[in-house]
Amino acid sequence: MDYQKHFISLQDTLFHALSLMDQLDSKLLMVIDEDGKFLSLVSIGDVQRAILKNTSLQEPISTILRKKVMVGHIEDNLSDLKTMILERRLEYLPIIDKEHNIVRVIEWKDVSSDQREKSDSLKDIPVVIMAGGMGTRLRPITNIIPKALVPLGEKPIIQIIIERFINHGCKQFYISVNYKGDMIEDYLNKLGLDVDFHFFTEDHPLGTAGSLSLIKEKINGTFFVSNCDIIIDQDYGEVLEYHRKHSHQMTAIAAMKHVQIHYGIMEVEDDGKLQSIQEKPTFHFRVNAGVYVLEADILDVIPENKFYNINVLMEKVMENGRSVGVFPVSEGAWMDIGVWSEYQKTNELFNQRGL
Numbered sequence: 472m473d474y475q476k477h478f479i480s481l482q483d484t485l486f487h488a489l490s491l492m493d494q495l496d497s498k499l500l501m502v503i504d505e506d507g508k509f510l511s512l513v514s515i516g517d518v519q520r521a522i523l524k525n526t527s528l529q530e531p532i533s534t535i536l537r538k539k540v541m542v543g544h545i546e547d548n549l550s551d552l553k554t555m556i557l558e559r560r561l562e563y564l565p566i567i568d569k570e571h572n573i574v575r576v577i578e579w580k581d582v583s584s585d586q587r588e589k590s591d592s593l594k595d596i597p598v599v600i601m602a603g604g605m606g607t608r609l610r611p612i613t614n615i616i617p618k619a620l621v622p623l624g625e626k627p628i629i630q631i632i633i634e635r636f637i638n639h640g641c642k643q644f645y646i647s648v649n650y651k652g653d654m655i656e657d658y659l660n661k662l663g664l665d666v667d668f669h670f671f672t673e674d675h676p677l678g679t680a681g682s683l684s685l686i687k688e689k690i691n692g693t694f695f696v697s698n699c700d701i702i703i704d705q706d707y708g709e710v711l712e713y714h715r716k717h718s719h720q721m722t723a724i725a726a727m728k729h730v731q732i733h734y735g736i737m738e739v740e741d742d743g744k745l746q747s748i749q750e751k752p753t754f755h756f757r758v759n760a761g762v763y764v765l766e767a768d769i770l771d772v773i774p775e776n777k778f779y780n781i782n783v784l785m786e787k788v789m790e791n792g793r794s795v796g797v798f799p800v801s802e803g804a805w806m807d808i809g810v811w812s813e814y815q816k817t818n819e820l821f822n823q824r825g826l
Contacts (some may be wrong), residue, residue, distance in 0.1 A: 472563070474576040478503050479532060481510070485518050486528035486755070489727060492518075493803025499562045501573065502532060508571040512540040515801065516709065522727065522799040523713075528755050542567055545574055553582040560590075591640035592708025597690055598636045601682065602629055602699040603649035603673045608810045617651040619699040620658060621808060624821045628808055629655065629699050630662065636695070639707045642666050645689065647682045649673045681779035687770045698761035702817070704804040713798050714764040720788050722764040722796035725757035726805035757797055760805045764796075 479488055479500045492498055498515040513532055521535045522528070541559060543552045543566040556564050556579060563578040602619035609618055619629035626634075633644060648655050648670055656670050671685045679698070693714070695707065703724055714722040731753045738746045763781070772787050773779055785795045806821075808814040 472576060472578055474501070474563075474565075474573065477501050477576075478507075479513065480505070481531060481533040481536070483532050484529050485521060485526065485532065485535070486729070486753070488513055488518055488532060489528070489801045490729075493801050496803075497562065501565055502536065503573075507573075509542070509565060509567045509573050510571075511536050511538070512542075512565070513537075515804075518801075519709075519799050528727075543577070544568070552577060556582050589638045590706075590708055592706070593636065593695070593711060594640035594642075595692075596641055596711065597643040597645060597692075597694040598633075598641050599645045599647065599683065599686065599690075599694060599696045600629065600632060600699050601647045601679055601696070602655055603647045603652070603676070603682065604699070605650045609808070609814065617648075617655055618808075619655050621700075621814070623702075623808065623818055627658065628702065629659070631702060632697055632699065633659075633664070633666070635702070636697075636707065637664065637666060641695075643669070645669045645671065645686055647671055647673060647685070649676070676778060677776070678778045679781040680773055680784040681777055683765075683770055684773045684775045684779070687773075690770070691767050693764060693766055696763045696765060700807060700809045701761040702806040703760060703762050703800060704806070705800045710762075710798050711764060714796055717794065717796055719764075719796035720766050720769055720793035721785060722798055723785065724760045724762040725797045725799055726760045726802050727799050728756045728758040728802055730754050730756065757799060758805075760800065761807075 476495060477497060477500050479491060479502055481502060481504070488500055491500060492515060500513045502510040502513055504510055513535065517535050517537065526534065541555070541561060541564065543555070543564050545566060545568045552564060552566070556577060561579060563576050565573050566575045566577065568574050602617065604618055605613065607613070609621060612621060620627040623631055644666055646655065646659070646668060649672060652670070652672060659668055669689065673682050673685070677684070683696070693711070705724065710722065710724060731751060733751055736749045736752055740746050769788060772791070773784065788795055806817040808817050
């Protein structure tokens, strides 16, 4: 690890921190001063909490700086430092001297061969995966296999999605199938995973929310819903914790999408008089990423045997006076294979990260 690439200054923006984390495939950065001395750490969780408070991504890192962070000292026992990393499940641990110089960094992979994301934070939480679509935007490959079985690296995307939930303790999976559904059932049943698969079939397209009406009597608590063409690189336990802490009826994961306009943007008054001009601005949007947390009683809102979009469901929940949460993840944490261009980018990303 070239740990100096993980350095960030107090003056750098939250947007820069998010971009750097995506670039490095890391969820942790080290804040240093102008002399290269260690000041603090900034995690993806710090940035996410700032976004949830509607803090602008143009604000400097100094606005979210933590005074107390987990570090090691040069005089500490190496065995104790490794134990700290394992117990706290740290991506890495900076080791500093008395002058606050960073002398080395110990990574998780230096002390454990296990995947760091394994936990039981979603124990007893069912997962619904929507795998009934025809995948028309991925033709001609989906003329042969369903979208859920399109490979990323050496595995189909639905297996990757399922294994990520298994790593958080999930055991019960409800799979919505239709187009080439027998291929999906056959593949998953032959994997020999220590989980229970429950398949349900849409006789005709019902939409993401509409198909949930088919399992009204089978789920009676909090559950996750995921599209079968996306992967979110996020600790799902943190999403569930946010959902429950704020008593949301429904929570949607949103990717922070950044769009730069390569022209000068003009603001004008009613009479056409120029008010201001902003050169090549960057706009930040929260994009629906296709993974949700829902409470079971939300299923009573969904009409039976009718097409019902997930966006309509969110609006209906809010009309009923209940809240819908939006949990942010970085743009690089959202991987999509819904269209060929995104599939190719995601496949390259998987190869680069060795996933």
